Amino acid sequence: MAKKISEKCYVHLNGRAMGYVADPLAYVEEVRAARRKGVISGEVNVAYLEKLNEVHINTDRGRVRKPYVIAEGGKSKLTKELAEKLEKKEIDFGYLIRNGIIEFLDAEEEENAFVAMTDADVTEKHTHIEVDPVSIFGFTANTAPFPEMNSAPRHLMFASYIKQAQGLYATNFNLRFESRAYILFYPQAPLVTTTAYESLHLDRHASGQNFVVALSTYYGYNMQDAVVLNKAAVDRGLGRSMFYKTYSDEERRYPGGQKDIFKIPPATTEGYLGEHAYSKLSEDGVIEPEMNVEEGDVLIGKVAPPRFLEESIGAGGLEEKTRDDSVVLKPGENGVVDDVIFTESPGATRIVKVRVRGLRVPESGDKFGSRHGQKGVVALVVPHEDMPFSEQGVVPDLMLNPHGIPGRMTFGHLLETLGAKAAAMKGAKTDGTAFSQKGSERLEDYAKILEAHGFDKYGEEVMYDGVTGRPFKAKLFQGIVYYNRLHHMVSNKMQVRSRGTVQILTHQPTEGKARLGGLRFGEMERDVLVAYGASLLLKERMLDQSDKATVLICKECGSIGYRDYAKRVDVCPLCNSNKLAEVEISYAFKLLLDEIKSLHIRPQVGMEE
Amino acid sequence: MSMAKDHEYNVQAGEPVGVVAAQSLGEPGTQMVLRTFHMTGVAATAIATSGLPRIIELLDAKKMPSSPLMRIRLKESYAKSFAKADEAAKKISEIKMSSVMRHIVENFSKGKILVVLNTQSLQAADLTARPIAARLGKELGVEAKVGEHGNIIVSTHTKNLKEVRAITVKITKAIVNGIEGAGRAMVVQDKNGDFYIESAGSNIEPVMQVEGVDPEKIYTNDLFSMYRVFGIEAARNTLALELRKTLEDQDISVNDRHISLIADAMTSGGTLQSIGRHGLVGKKESVFARAAFEETVKHLINAAAFGEVDHMRGVTENILVGKQIPLGTGSVKLVIKSKESKKK
Structure with a gap:
């Protein structure tokens, strides 16, 4: 039953079934002949897919196509005479395409082609010849010798x-x-x-x-x-070599008429980095070319309106509060300011770009x-x-x-x-x-x-x-x-940390170079210390060097309490007891207890002396 | 071996043997090929699960291995003769109706079913229509006769459409020879010239009943069969043996003590336990250790419902809170007699 349908071979144009033909091979050849004659566009590719018994014609954009010399009857269509003419520049590549000597095949039509590597390999069966054997590689790959x-x-x-x-x-x-x-x-x-x-x-x-x-x-x-x-x-x-890096910033506008301003932030700004950090800026708030810069130096001084509305009203002062949003040279970087430009964005806000250069001597x-x-x-x-x-x-x-x-x-x-x-x-x-x-x-x-x-x-x-x-x-x-x-250079990658920043949520050290982070002592590393039996070394890694926290735990009800500094007593908010013990635990455990509480489960901690 | 030597090999108290065993098995696991297939040995074992998938299967204590295998030793008289061994193998070797049947035709008006057999596959399996018909009749409680051209005619004694169709389905699923689940059995000769049977399936209980089979010397790579029939010790040994074999297969050497320890751990409860959520890890004493592994909330809620107390005796929970772990250098404590106790 299924046989009957397949006797008719469907023709798909750009993926759409348009009709069917009785003899697909003859049809495909006809289309190709027309293309080589120039009757239809050279960008048309046609393929007969035997397994599907379908003809696919593609004329759409985005197909990768590759040129091949056409072979007929065991002979290359690019004859010696033509090759000589080409050499003398009497004809050009376009001539070869227009006259059906070279054609471009897409991935589907390549499936129908039988390609010889060189002129010497051509037999009756071949349909095409590679323009040059090197064309089996791409442009990049072909820049390598041997x-x-x-x-x-x-x-x-x-x-x-x-x-x-x-x-x-x-x-x-x-x-x-x-x-x-x-x-x-x-x-x-x-x-x-x-x-x-x-x-x-x-x-x-x-x-x-x-x-x-x-x-x-x-x-x-x-x-x-x-x-x-x-x-x-x-x-x-x-x-x-020289390494160039561009820092840029924009004077953004915010709803409510507020906007960023490039300038040396006044000392009253929130998040002020200290007078020294801004010392290299000129009056416009941006650094000058040929200035030596080191980590922590401000390249572009910028003040921004506060993040939340309430802050700007606060304290009753007449002067509007501002926030420091300067661009600072990242940790571990240094160099010389190569050039500075001011431009404007499509939204008519000012943009500053600062290019910093640094010498990279092989090391x-x-x-x-x-x-x-x-x-x-x-x-x-x-x-x-x-x-x-x-x-x-x-x-x-x-x-x-x-x-x-x-x-x-x-x-x-x-x-x-x-x-x-x-x-x-x-x-x-x-x-x-x-x-x-x-x-x-x-x-x-x-x-x-x-x-x-x-x-x-x-x-x-x-x-x-x-x-x-x-x-x-x-x-x-x-x-x-x-x-x-190659552009992987130590000076752009190396990083050290002994003490440093911690994450707000977990109190654990940060990760990554940009945040001055440490290297994670992960589960597998932990297992190694367990296997070795180094219990104190393990405790140092997992607690002392990480998220150690001292909390007060009620001796009577086992919940976490606090110290009332005014009254100089420890208080358990649950049972009002004043007998609390100072216990060193990981902050992660304190968080876990909090999360358990959020599940409506009350955890209690028992302690021994 | 002297006593002194014995003690030299003992591990010291507080040695984290479990972690070391897990690492010793886990690290080579990263090098193993994830391929299931590999082409050596006898036909039956040719496509046996090996490498990492097999190890995972064992540690998960799966109910049935993905490529079950039986090694059936025979009684003295059967083991010496190929003919007798083959006779036993024939009784075991499982052949399904689907593999010898060409097609099946139902006659609903007469309540009869015609099973057309494939003579070629019948010959290959060394079978005839007559015993098949007899077996069908016995097992399905129908009347089955051999008709013309060696076909089987089944009379169902009913003209109910549903019932006839139900019998047809049963026939197509029926086993025409051997023991269900036993797989294709083959006679193999060992180094001493004794014949035994290897089979690409596992169902040892009925196999033990087969005449000529030595019921004490059946081996299967199915852990649960071994546990059911021979007990937990046999299951432990099978587990250790299978782990060892799988590793050796890939030219990986792991000290036997690690493998033994894992097999011991998995069987120490008297039953086979997997390593994972449903087995060893899921039955840890500590709430925190279980919650740290999988299904955190489930464990916490259950612990709250039953008022569980975590005694902080394991490794995971102590790392979690930031205490020194009770292992290695942390397994010892300094005890000083107080002045008061001295007086007494």
Whole structure:
């Protein structure tokens, strides 16, 4: 029974059933032919879905489409003559699309296509050819050299790391007020590039530097994924960058005609931070450019009307009460005010933006990564004289632990080391586009160049220990690798606390850097102390260092009482007894008792001496 | 072993053995694969629940494991001969009507039901129509005969539509061979050349009655069957054994004392108790400890209704109020005789 319906193949246009056809394959081909001829728009995609026995035609927006060269009868439609014309710029890409040589497929139509990787692979059965094998990757992924030499997950990781790289993201960064921005001082174009990198002109917005890298351990300082940096290189500007952060505030209007005012708050303001905090502000209440600022300094002075109406009436004073709502530099931050601007919002309220800059010299704890998904954290910045050096006196900028290579199978990293070294000696960039050349051929090319310049064919060099002056027993693999400084830097993250703020509700320490919080001693950590039997250490963590509270508990009825300071007696509000004991409990327990009471249950506390 | 050695291995008083056992089992649990399937061993055990899901199942003391398994040892005379062992296995191996039936036709006017059997699956199961008909007749109290082409004709002696349909449903759900719940049984040979039966189901009580089966040597991974038939000690040992086996399966080594302790804890009440709301944690002495775990309000309200007193003897409740816990260094107290008591 069900068979009968499916003999007719439904046609869906943008997800709506519009009718049916008897021969879906012929129909689909007809639509495609019309598209290639230019009779209908090139943006129409059509697919026959065999499993559903449906034809889907899509013309709507938001489909991801990818260009393919059309193949017919085992031959590419992009003939040699056309390719030559294209090269001479007699025709352009648009010509190829208009004449049915290249077409764009969406995800659904791709299901109907049989795509050959290169012209050489085409058979009768193929319907399309990839424009270039690299188009299996996206723009970002194609900026890495030798991805075919690496394991796929590492290539994927590169694609996410490169987005975190500091560089020259825009040349007008001085005029922009990004909430956070990182500018690398001396960006370099990589010695090993790819066609995608060149055509995106990323060399004009480079986000890394060519580091001299030695593949070696260094007295255990680059264990796991740690790296060691050369102090001299850092002092000369290696990886140095500037961090920009924008603080902004607005003169908001409130119902009732009240509004915020930018100004140095008078000492009578509620929440006044003290004269010192406002000392760097100018008369307009906003800080001046090129002013050194440290944590706790006010950047924008602002007074706001009180939060609740009653407050403004209170005390009977004629002067309206105000509240301090200034923008303060966050704890742990410092720098120089880079620029200040005043603008206006669409609601005609004044807006101030203050951009603060801070120098970020690479230090231990900062993160670096190469273009092969190999990231590492600086563990030590070594004085130049203690670094290993080669016969020619070359000292590496960075030392990478060789144990990180085999397990991750990032052979592209090694090939780049050689390729960039050869490129540096030759004085010309080298190409590392995916699938463009066999790895072994590349290796031999580089070997030839290196040999011609008096280096070991495969990059190994006799190196001397900077500490002892003696040569190492093994030769070290040394070359050049393009490294990115990633935007995770310790100076923006580190935080300490010994004593500090507590939450209002629970009296427990706050959490998070912004609130000067502590690190949570959680359930699992608690279990560890229990398992160890360290009962007093546990009590210290859970009570003394957390929410210890001293409460008065009635010896007679076991409920919580209070101390009447005027009469100098303790009082139990329930039974009017004056015999109360001071007991140390966690504030959380006091809260629990309160909540139990809210359930209409009366808890009583019994005590022993 | 000397006495001195014995004492060396004893834990000291106040050692939090339970927490250590829980951590020792919990930490490897984080490394275990959440996969249920894994492909080794005999067909019956090939798709047995293993790894973390199995451990959870055991600690939850589930009524029936998701992949039950019986190991049935045979009496001497049966264990030596494959033919005899197979005979016993045939009596156990559970075959459902649905797996040998092609289709079923009802004749309401005559009150008869025609069951068309699948000859191929019958052959595969080594069955014929005659014993099936006999069994149907006996179990459903109907008249069942073998008709042409080896089909079974059931006469219901009623023309009531509902009753006929009810019998049809019973027939399709009927078991045509073996013991209900016993699963497919297979004969396996052990290292000594003795035959025994492995079965992918569990229902040990009727299996014990089967001729040739050694009723004292039946093993099942169903804890409750073991408890019901052999008692709490057997259930404890089964629990420990199953935990150990599951961990070993994943190449995880956990000291046997931890596993033993958990098995002891779960069976110490004389019945099988799960670890969780309905078992050990739910039966804790302290109100606060129970309320801190799950169903806080329920425990508090019940405690209020019954006027419960928390004696603050456990770990959780003491941490909650901020007292030193009565474990480890907190399990000792300093007692000084007062001057007055000295005089006496």
